[in-house]
Amino acid sequence: MPITSSLNSYFVGPMGALIMSFISMSIVFLVIIGLMLVMKATGKLAASFDKKTIEGK
Numbered sequence: 001m002p003i004t005s006s007l008n009s010y011f012v013g014p015m016g017a018l019i020m021s022f023i024s025m026s027i028v029f030l031v032i033i034g035l036m037l038v039m040k041a042t043g044k045l046a047a048s049f050d051k052k053t054i055e056g057k
Contacts, residue, residue: 011020
C-alpha cells in the first residue's frame with residue numbers, strides 16, 4: 001500500500017463524495033442533538049428554579 005502524501009487523496013470520486021457527505025451530515029446531526037440536550041437541561045433548570053420561588057412565597 002503506497003504512502004499517501006495528503007489526506008485529500010482518500011476523498012476522490014463518487015465514493016469520496018459519499019464519505020464526505022456522510023461525515024458532514026453526521027456532524028450536523030450531532031450538533032443539533034447537542035443543542036436539543038442543552039435546551040432540555042435549561043428548561044429543567046428553569047422549572048426547578050420556578051418551583052423553588054413558588055414554594056418560597
